[in-house]
Amino acid sequence: MEQRIFAGITVAILLLSSLLLYINNDEEQNDNYYTGDNGLVPVWERVNQNFNTTGSYSYTLVPGQYNINGPESIFIDVDLPDSELGCTITDDCEVHLGLWLPDVPNGTKIPVIADVGPYYDDGDVDALTPANRLGKFLIENMVPYGYAVAQVSVFGTGMSNHCMDFMGLSEQIGIDAAVTWLGTQEWSNGNVGIVGKSYDGTTPWQAAMFGNPHLKTIIPISGLIGVHDLMWKNGSMEARGLAMHNGVYGSFGWDGDSEDWQTVCRGYAEGYANGPAAYLAGDEVNYAGNTYWTDRHFLERTIQNYNGSIYFIHGMQDWNVDPHMAFPAYKQLQDAGFEIKGLFGQWGHHYPDRPGDHNGMAEGRGAEAYPQSVRYDWAQDLLEWFNYYLYDGNMKPALHVEMQDNMGGWRVEQTWPVDDRELLKLPIGEGLNVVSGSGLVGPTNTLTLETDIFENETRISGMPTFHVDVTIPPGQTSGHLYIELSIAGGIHLGHGVMDLRYHEGGRECGQPCTVTGTVNAKMEMFALDVVIPAGKALELVVSQTNDDYIPSPVSSGYVTIGTNQNSVLTLPIIDRGPNDLFMPPIWYDEEI
Structure with missing residues (x-):
């Protein structure tokens, strides 16, 4: 009982630390702002706070207090249907992740933030090295505040075996298994959040489809609500739609080792036929029992099964993952009753806080909105979001849309598109x-x-x-x-x-x-x-x-x-x- 009381006190300290630290710090330097009814500084008042606006990405107002331990290399056993072939033939399917933990007192239960994707050791550093995409940012900002951070490789990439299923059933099951593992460890408080951009912004939607009780929040950044949904618009196909699976990502499963044979899996084989067939037809070619594209549609099943919150982020000038992945999905999710917030700036296929990316936008495609597009308050925003939804805090973030127009002006709306248009x-x-x-x-x-x-x-x-x-x-x-x-x-x-x-x-x-x-x-x-x-x-x-x-x-x-x-x-x-x-x-x- 004493240990449980001590752990509870520690969690309360973790929740209060970010607020106390930055309020005390700012009172010494700048008090020209106010807090809202929820105890948090409103977004329009943050310009008066002392954010670090000189880095290559954003930081919390004040660093957290805990040292960083890790990484640990973890392999998670995954049970796949025999029909998926690949690793199921030898019954050794495994998803790999790198894990960083805060150095908190014994008995403290902590939540987990995960970035799940295909790029660890396949176009980027391995899963045991903080990734410049997002992992380094999360580890530096969130682990010192008492969060674990996991970098997870989807099947067929990094040190995970099996094949590159390209957002198919195998990959979805592997992600769900990782969420369950992270939420059931002795040190875990049972709450998991997934955040990432692009492919890594699609894995949160895949995870949400399962209704896993450990998944409490997702932060999809320029992610796909469905594969066919992205590359076909009103029947018209983007060029990459022909060979997105095997031509772009299929090679991730081939690295010259003894597990290359596992690339012979169901999803990989189906990918060869479905790109050209959908190009000719324009639809999902759901004939004769073919479910390749419907298996890779995530929004409807998320609405049906997910029970967590959503922090929806997308670039209004993102023509890699076009904005129709965010709209009208945002309002559909809002109407379905989800606790949802939106951040939509005039950046491209980028994170909200990267000036080195935002300053390369072309005229008429985001250049006019820079540098106002760069959100140096984003790390603080995420911390406040995670504190409420992963630590069960009592300071609820505002659930609204922050929309930037093409000339750089930011405003707050209750939804988007707005109702009074x-x-x-x-x-x-x-x-x-x-x-x-x-x-x-x-x-x-x-x-x-x-x-x-x-x-x-x-x-x-x-x-x-x-x-x-x-x-x-x-x-x-x-x-x-x-x-x-x-x-x-x-x-x-x-x-x-x-x-x-x-x-x-x-x-x-x-x-x-x-x-x-x-x-x-x-x-x-x-x-x-x-x-x-x-x-x-x-x-x-x-x-x-x-x-x-x-x-x-x-x-x-x-x-x-x-x-x-x-x-x-x-x-x-x-x-x-x-x-x-x-x-x-x-x-x-x-x-x-």
């Missing part, structure tokens, strides 16, 4: 005018449209639509469109894409999956939050394709756009002004 409809001939082109669109022909001048500064926030009449010529069964919205004579604002077999929008195509004659293509752009300066007009260019989208062979011909009132550009407009914006703690330079 108004729709500005601009039909061709009534506010949207033909500037060049006859309406014929194909490999060498485009159509350029332009709006009237906006007299006042105007904010577009959400997913604009372009519902446009399109005629497919006789003998052709589809077509392909790409639209780009920009300031007339100025910067890019947003874009959208569609295979016309999917002219109703979405991911389902009727059978037979063909289209002829004239249809109204209901195109939706990727999420954007942008400012139109007063005195400027918008330009909309309609072409066959751009960026890295590849029209299917049946969709590569010419089509004709109806330049009539049935073709309508709709802009979601919000009313926000300077008083709605806040400035985070940022790095300044006299030349900026």
